[in-house]
Amino acid sequence: MIEPGLYHMLFISTTLFFIGVYGFFTRRNLVTMLMSVELILNSVNLNFIAFNKYLWYDKMDGLFFTIFIIAIAAAEAAVAIAIIINLYRSHKSIDVENAEDLKY
Amino acid sequence: MPNATYIALIPLLPLAGFLMLGIFGRKYFKNTSGIIGTTLLLVSTVLALYTAYGYFFEYGKVDGIYQKLVPLKYTWLQFSEGVSIDMGIILDPISAMMLVVVTFISLMVHIYSLGYMKGDERFPVYYAFLGLFTFSMLGLVVSSNIFQIYIFWELVGVSSFLLIGYYYDKPSAVAACKKAFIVTRFADVGFLIGILILSFHSGTLDFNTLIATLTSPETAGYKSAAAASFIGVSALTWGLALVFIGGAGKSAMFPLHIWLPDAMEGPTPVSALIHAATMVVAGVFLVARLFPVFAISSPNALSLVGYVGAISALIAALIACTQTDIKRVLAYSTMSQIGYMMFALGVSKYGGEDGLGFTASMFHLFTHAMFKALLFLGAGAVIHYIHSNEMKDMGGLRKYLPITHITFLIACLAIAGVPPFAGFFSKEEILLAAYEHNPTIYWIALITSGLTAFYMFRLYFNIFWNKEAHVHGEHKGEGGFAMMMPLVLLAVGAAVAGFIPFGHFVSSDGKRLETAFHLQFSIAPVALGLAGIFIAMWMYKTENNKPDKFAASLSGLYKATYHKFYIDEIYTFITKKIIFNLIGRPAAWIDKNIVDGLVNATGNGTKDISEIIKGFQSGKVQQYAIYFLVSVIGLALLFIYWWK
Numbered sequence: 001m002i003e004p005g006l007y008h009m010l011f012i013s014t015t016l017f018f019i020g021v022y023g024f025f026t027r028r029n030l031v032t033m034l035m036s037v038e039l040i041l042n043s044v045n046l047n048f049i050a051f052n053k054y055l056w057y058d059k060m061d062g063l064f065f066t067i068f069i070i071a072i073a074a075a076e077a078a079v080a081i082a083i084i085i086n087l088y089r090s091h092k093s094i095d096v097e098n099a100e101d102l103k104y
Numbered sequence: 105m106p107n108a109t110y111i112a113l114i115p116l117l118p119l120a121g122f123l124m125l126g127i128f129g130r131k132y133f134k135n136t137s138g139i140i141g142t143t144l145l146l147v148s149t150v151l152a153l154y155t156a157y158g159y160f161f162e163y164g165k166v167d168g169i170y171q172k173l174v175p176l177k178y179t180w181l182q183f184s185e186g187v188s189i190d191m192g193i194i195l196d197p198i199s200a201m202m203l204v205v206v207t208f209i210s211l212m213v214h215i216y217s218l219g220y221m222k223g224d225e226r227f228p229v230y231y232a233f234l235g236l237f238t239f240s241m242l243g244l245v246v247s248s249n250i251f252q253i254y255i256f257w258e259l260v261g262v263s264s265f266l267l268i269g270y271y272y273d274k275p276s277a278v279a280a281c282k283k284a285f286i287v288t289r290f291a292d293v294g295f296l297i298g299i300l301i302l303s304f305h306s307g308t309l310d311f312n313t314l315i316a317t318l319t320s321p322e323t324a325g326y327k328s329a330a331a332a333s334f335i336g337v338s339a340l341t342w343g344l345a346l347v348f349i350g351g352a353g354k355s356a357m358f359p360l361h362i363w364l365p366d367a368m369e370g371p372t373p374v375s376a377l378i379h380a381a382t383m384v385v386a387g388v389f390l391v392a393r394l395f396p397v398f399a400i401s402s403p404n405a406l407s408l409v410g411y412v413g414a415i416s417a418l419i420a421a422l423i424a425c426t427q428t429d430i431k432r433v434l435a436y437s438t439m440s441q442i443g444y445m446m447f448a449l450g451v452s453k454y455g456g457e458d459g460l461g462f463t464a465s466m467f468h469l470f471t472h473a474m475f476k477a478l479l480f481l482g483a484g485a486v487i488h489y490i491h492s493n494e495m496k497d498m499g500g501l502r503k504y505l506p507i508t509h510i511t512f513l514i515a516c517l518a519i520a521g522v523p524p525f526a527g528f529f530s531k532e533e534i535l536l537a538a539y540e541h542n543p544t545i546y547w548i549a550l551i552t553s554g555l556t557a558f559y560m561f562r563l564y565f566n567i568f569w570n571k572e573a574h575v576h577g578e579h580k581g582e583g584g585f586a587m588m589m590p591l592v593l594l595a596v597g598a599a600v601a602g603f604i605p606f607g608h609f610v611s612s613d614g615k616r617l618e619t620a621f622h623l624q625f626s627i628a629p630v631a632l633g634l635a636g637i638f639i640a641m642w643m644y645k646t647e648n649n650k651p652d653k654f655a656a657s658l659s660g661l662y663k664a665t666y667h668k669f670y671i672d673e674i675y676t677f678i679t680k681k682i683i684f685n686l687i688g689r690p691a692a693w694i695d696k697n698i699v700d701g702l703v704n705a706t707g708n709g710t711k712d713i714s715e716i717i718k719g720f721q722s723g724k725v726q727q728y729a730i731y732f733l734v735s736v737i738g739l740a741l742l743f744i745y746w747w748k
Contacts, residue, residue: 021733025726033725096725103723 009050016043030084030094034077041073108176111193114151114203115242117144118210122235129228138221141231142214145238149207159200160609170614172196172312174248186308192248194311197610198392198466202245205473206382210238212590213377216481219586220373220488230270230371237263241382245389250299251309253390257295257354260386261288264378268370280366287363291353295390298346301339302397305329311393319400326401337404344398344405348391348412355387356439357446358416362672364439368431372487375431376480380438381473388445388469395462395612399454410450414545417443419669421555425562426655426666429493430483433563434476437519440552441472447549448534451541452612459612461541464533467606471526474601475518478594482512485587486567495563499570499647507588509568511595516564518598520557521633523626529602532626539625553629557636565644 016039023036045066052062084094091098121144125137133140164170177192214234221230240259247253262285269281303309306317306325317325318340332339349360356364367379378384391398391409398406417440424436445465452461485508490497502509518525521532531553538546607617643650655662664670720731 024729099725100723103721 006050006054009046009054013043013046013050016040016046028095028097030087030096030099031081033096034080034084037080038073038077041069045069108193110151111155111195111246112176114148114155114207115239115246117148117151118235118238118242120144120235122232122239125228125235126232129232133228135227137228137231138214138218141235142211142218144235145207145211145214148238148242149211152203152207155195156200156204159195160197164195164197164200168616170197170609170611172614174312177248186313187303188249189251189309190249191252193246194248195246197614198389199245201466201470201610202389203242205470206238206241206245209381209473209477210234210241210377212477212481212594213373216376216484216587216590217371217373219584220484221371226270233263233266233270234374234377237267237378237383241386244386248311249309250303250311250314253311253393254292254296254299257350257386257390258292260383261285261292261354264288264367264383267374267378268367270370270374274369276366277369280363280369284363284367287360288353291360292350294346294353295350298343298348298350301343301346302329305332305339305343315394315396318397330401338402340397341402341405344394344402345408347394348387348405348409351387351390352412352446353387354390355384355442355446356416357387357412357443358419359671361416361420361439362675365427365432365435365668368429368435368493372431372480372484375435376477376484379435380476380480384438384442385445385469385473388442388449388465391446391449392462392466395449395452396454398449399452399459399612406450406452408450410447410542410545413443413446413448413450414548415443416440417447417552418548418555421552421559422665423668424559425555426662428495430486430495430498430563430567431480431493433559434479434483437479437556437559438476440556441468441476441519444531444534444549444552445469445472447545448537451538451545453541455613456615457617458541459617460533460607461537462612463607463610463617464530464537466610467604468527468530468534470604470606471518471530471598471601474594474597475515475525475527478511478515478591478598479519481587481591481594482508482515485591488587495566498567500568502568505568507591511591512564512568514595515598516560518602519560520637521553521629522557522637523630524599524602526598526600526602528626528630530606531629532622535629536622536625550629550632554632554636557633558640561637561640562644565640569645571647 020036020039020043023039024033027033027036048062048066048069052059056062087099088094091101118141121141125133125141129137158164159173160170164173173195175193175195177190179188180191181189183189214231217230217234221227224230237260240256240263244253244256244260247256265281265285268284269277271277299309302314302318305328306314308314308317317323318329320326321330326340329340329343330338334342337345351357353360364379364384368375370379398409420436420440420443424433424440427433427436445468448461448465448468450461452459452465485505486498486501487493489501489505492498514525518527521528523529535546535549535553538549611617643654667673
């Protein structure tokens with residue numbers, strides 16, 4: 001059993017990040033896109049935790065940052081879902097193509 | 105001292121008439137407007153006579169010299185210490201004389217128009233315009249400030265424009281009023297620049313101060329004006345010459361005279377008032393107003409005045425011999441007589457016996473106003489009767505228009521210089537002044553005086569003698585009391601005005617000038633005048649073919665004069681072919697392609713750029729995310745590999 005090190009953590013967070021990016025670019029469903037954004041945010045969280053633990057283990061900055069990000073992500077999800085619900089009410093769909101109308 | 109209120113009322117009453125008739129005339133004074141305008145002007149005339157009497161006989165003279173009094177001065181616009189535009193009144197011999205001339209002639213024309221314009225659709229408007237003109241002209245003659253004179257100068261131009269274009273449904277009248285306005289405006293640019301040059305150097309706009317500064321060589325203003333020069337001519341001469349261009353434009357001097365004959369499109373009483381007796385002498389008046397500066401400081405500018413006047417007098421007299429429209433003959437005759445006044449100023453010197461030209465010029469202005477107004481009003485009566493301006497439609501009218509005939513004859517004798525009528529005295533003085541100072545101009549003047557007699561009597565015989573009258577249609581008679589009364593009054597003026605000892609009142613330096621009468625000197629001009637009259641009588645008294653034969657024998661010269669020496673054609677050529685092609689078209693090209701091009705390029709450029717970048721803003725969230733990602737990667741690479 002290999003003790004997981006910094007590189008493993010970074011590998012996982014990078015993977016999560018690109019899965020999130022891929023999902024954000026390719027999905028048409030707004031809820032799925034929102035989930036992809038959450039993935040990206042969590043990959044960042046993981047980075048903060050990993051660096052804090054392996055490089056500056058006597059400090060707590062990374063952990064606090066992570067807690068802030070989780071709080072903000074929750075608020076952001078609430079706003080995003082509110083927008084999506086409104087879009088659904090007016091367009092009867094949550095396809096991202098319909099959100100183009102917001103431009104006008 | 106004079107009472108400023110009375111003098112100020114002289115121009116203000118016609119202004120009141122203008123405002124009243126102009127604003128309410130068509131509604132409330134449809135039929136009474138003529139009476140109102142005439143009454144107001146009658147009051148003005150009485151006040152002007154009262155003022156002139158007071159000035160000349162009571163308070164004007166101090167130690168035998170007529171003073172320049174300034175009874176009223178109101179600072180209107182102050183620019184800096186000493187430089188301000190004032191509205192004021194100056195009283196000196198020439199302005200007092202002009203007040204009388206302008207109000208009197210204007211009154212005559214007002215009365216005459218009661219008959220002449222009767223039944224006209226726009227009767228109140230006509231009287232309103234006459235009031236505006238009289239106001240501006242009176243304001244002009246009493247101006248105490250060179251800028252004030254410019255303001256009234258332009259007002260006079262506007263009212264002249266309005267009255268020439270009075271029959272605005274006639275295309276020729278519209279063209280004539282535009283022409284008059286543009287030509288005089290063009291000349292007025294010279295006047296304005298002249299004012300600026302003179303006032304820049306003298307540091308004032310006030311007439312008295314300006315004249316005092318520019319005539320005494322020890323002042324700083326005189327020194328700077330005489331020292332500054334452009335193409336070898338001092339600023340002082342330039343300033344005066346430019347002011348004279350303004351005067352030449354208004355006074356129809358060659359080569360800016362082209363508007364005057366066309367201005368005859370206006371109603372005939374207007375021609376009598378504006379284009380014969382008063383407005384066209386504004387140029388002479390202006391030179392006379394600045395005469396000390398011309399005479400003392402810049403003899404060059406003064407001799408320019410002299411030669412322009414002499415050339416205009418001769419050319420106009422030649423052209424007048426061949427014209428067939430009676431009003432045009434009179435227009436050219438006016439130009440010729442104003443030429444006389446101009447060169448009389450031009451040959452004059454300042455002060456004493458040498459200032460005879462100045463007195464003679466003002467004297468001629470005075471007498472000319474009388475007989476030329478009379479000639480025009482007489483011509484108006486003829487036109488009123490015949491309904492045509494052309495000589496060929498007239499003839500034998502002496503039986504039908506007896507009063508007009510006699511008064512017209514008096515005016516013709518006066519202008520031809522036959523003693524003892526008014527023109528004789530003033531013309532003698534002018535010729536004497538020219539004889540003493542400039543022989544070239546004297547000979548031109550002598551020839552012109554012979555020609556004057558010839559063309560005036562050509563006109564007279566063609567209208568009243570020649571063929572038998574074939575009058576048809578309804579006979580309205582001579583136009584009633586309103587039209588005949590001014591004729592008779594003016595005829596009296598034209599007959600006796602010459603006996604006024606003018607030199608006692610008006611002279612270049614305000615001192616009394618004795619004008620001696622030289623019998624042996626008058627022989628030549630009078631003989632020439634009589635010769636002109638007899639030739640005209642021989643050729644035109646009865647219907648015959650002598651004029652045609654004579655014209656044929658002089659074919660080239662006759663044609664050239666008949667076409668007014670092609671001056672109009674030259675102007676058309678210069679403006680249409682040269683100015684339009686060399687300046688107008690390139691300017692239009694620059695405007696269209698470069699100025700407009702720049703503006704259009706800015707607009708089109710913005711539009712094209714926005715066309716290109718508009719695609720980026722698609723509203724597709726995922727596309728934005730890709731731009732964002734690509735840019736972040738790009739920036740990351742930039743920072744990692746190039747920024748260091």
